[in-house]
Amino acid sequence: MxxxxxxxxxxxxxxxxxxxxxxxxxxxxxxxxxxxLTRKEKQFPxxxxxxxxxxxxFLFYVILSGIGTSGRIQPKYIIPILxxxxxxxxxxxxxxxxxxxILLLISIQSTDKNTIWLRILFAALVFIPWSAxxxxxxxxxxxxxxxxxxxxxxxxxxxxxxxxxxxxxxxGAAGLILQKVYGRKPGTKIALAPLIAAAFIFxxxxx
Numbered sequence: 001m002x003x004x005x006x007x008x009x010x011x012x013x014x015x016x017x018x019x020x021x022x023x024x025x026x027x028x029x030x031x032x033x034x035x036x037l038t039r040k041e042k043q044f045p046x047x048x049x050x051x052x053x054x055x056x057x058f059l060f061y062v063i064l065s066g067i068g069t070s071g072r073i074q075p076k077y078i079i080p081i082l083x084x085x086x087x088x089x090x091x092x093x094x095x096x097x098x099x100x101x102i103l104l105l106i107s108i109q110s111t112d113k114n115t116i117w118l119r120i121l122f123a124a125l126v127f128i129p130w131s132a133x134x135x136x137x138x139x140x141x142x143x144x145x146x147x148x149x150x151x152x153x154x155x156x157x158x159x160x161x162x163x164x165x166x167x168x169x170x171x172g173a174a175g176l177i178l179q180k181v182y183g184r185k186p187g188t189k190i191a192l193a194p195l196i197a198a199a200f201i202f203x204x205x206x207x
Contacts, residue, residue: 013069020065024080025058028087035088035096049091057087060194064201073204075110078103078153082197085146089193095142100149107152122160123148130164143192150200159203166199167192 061083068079085099111119127148134144147167151160174195178184 017062017065017069021058021061024061024083028084031084032088032091057090067201067205073201075106078106081106086194086197089191093189093191095146095193100142100145104149107149111152119152122157123151126151126160139192146193146196154203163199163203166202167196170195170199
């Protein structure tokens with residue numbers, strides 16, 4: 001009786017995660033049409049180019065949905081917005097301005113008013129060193145803004161250091177995979193928003 005009930009609840013949870021991932025995927029495609037129309041950029045794809053890329057985005061959303069439904073990351077609304085931001089960047093190497101604004105508003109709204117200025121200071125301290133090496137690392141300004149905004153949600157400077165370290169580790173790993181597995185040349189442009197999102201979630205989840 002207990003096993004049957006457990007299996008049923010497990011199936012419901014899995015179904016909910018897959019449904020949430022499908023909704024994120026659909027919202028990403030819909031927003032991509034809006035972005036392409038409003039920016040008048042005809043070179044942007046209307047849909048994921050290739051099955052591997054489409055499957056990669058969907059699996060990424062499944063992981064995000066699984067973590068989001070667990071309630072371990074607060075504020076909870078940051079997960080879907082961050083996911084769509086990462087998905088758009090993965091597809092067209094652009095981070096929409098409006099999503100940065102939404103993430104900023106969510107981060108400020110959820111921050112304890114007693115520590116808001118301290119966290120803003122930490123975010124500024126994050127922005128400065130990343131900006132100093134931006135051209136050397138070939139980073140976009142919006143990548144650095146995304147890192148700084150997400151830093152507002154971290155509880156202390158040690159977490160922020162872990163966040164930056166995780167980004168660099170994931171970035172290096174992604175570069176090695178592209179070179180060794182897919183035969184890409186060194187210096188190949190990598191969409192950073194998915195790596196930033198993954199690093200942020202990792203730092204938020206670990207104790």
